[in-house]
Amino acid sequence: MFDKLNSRPADSLLALIKAFQADDRPGKIDLGVGVYRDTMGRTPVMRAVKAAEQFLLETQDSKKYLGPEGDLQFVRLLQPIIFGKSPKFTQRLVGIQTPGGSGALRLGAELIQAANPSAKILLGTPSWPNHAPIFSSARLPVKEYAFVDLMSQQVKFESVVDALSSAREGDVVLLHGCCHNPTGIDFTMEQWRRITELLVTHRLVPFIDLAYQGLGDGLEQDAAPTRMILDVVDEALIAYSCDKNFGLYRERVGALYVMTRNVDDIGKVESNMAALARVNWSMPPDHGAAIVRTILESEEMSAMWRAELEEMCLRVNGNRAALAAASPDLAFISRQRGLFSNLSMSRETAVALRMSHGIYMADSGRMNLAGMQPADADAIVAALRAEGCL
Ligand code: PLP
Ligand code: TYF
16 A cells, blocks of 8 residues: 555655755854754753753653643643733633644644534744644644734734624634744734734734744833733634743643633533543653742742843844844844744855855745854855855
């Protein structure tokens, strides 16, 4: 039967990792896959994570099954960080541990499909390339609309308003909670307010993807739009990832939270999430979530984590400032947030930047700004000029 299969393209972002490794030119710069890098170009294990792993090594006395919900103390301890100290909607909130934010997106999509088979999901483009395939493969129809104009680096807000205004009651709207991937362009608070109004007026359900909390303007600021929306809508889903802000990538740490209209619906949602987890992965992997729980249970480790996350955030924003200072044509980069910025360029240009200049970015023109040092800004600007991007 396998001879009937067609080959499928590899993930071009992940393919860049290997291409960069194979390049032996000394000045090469990796702006490809979205991982944080420090001043030495490394993606380190965070200090608090090392401390928590040490603690777990010494104290963990069993690895017996926890169940499809995973580590519920992990799920609970993350809540105040995401939703604030005592939000009025706490009683209507239920969460489950998932394998990364990706697992949360998949589980959320399946839950939506089970609850409302006629729902569509609205997705602004460009978006993270895995969004549409994850939703479609869960049989949740995707309706795309234009979110950003890369030439002007501006949100197409009229297009966003049109898409939400013409959606049907019960449709779902995917929103990047902060640090938009791939553009770094987040809505202003004024725009978030308008979106919140539209969600309420048209009875739409927000599905918030929060994969970079703390890497934009800080933990609190990055959660502000999510909290504002949850304060007023009836129902919502939040796909959370700890893989970037705890540097746990390959450990696959995430959670799906669902806010229901009525407290009475919590039990139904809980049992459906557990049933869907069972048929997908049975139970989520433990180690990464145990690390996050251990950090959040300890004041000392939490303080270490917050301090290092802040250093990371400042470094990325410093790189943004360095690029903006190196060319007035890149001034917009200092106004964007998170790891990414997406220049408007052809695939051929992105390939030429790799081949002729050793500057690796996604074929789409997306750059991971954590991959550079401030001192690289001039070389990046010179290469962009040489290829006609500026
Ligand atoms: N959502 C966005 C926007 C992302 O960039 C990522 C990155 O991987 C994810 C979700 C998934 O995160 P995870 O690695 O935790 O699955
Ligand atoms: O967008 C990125 O680079 C990160 C990492 O299939 C990533 O979100 C990229 C591709 C992929 C999974 C994760």
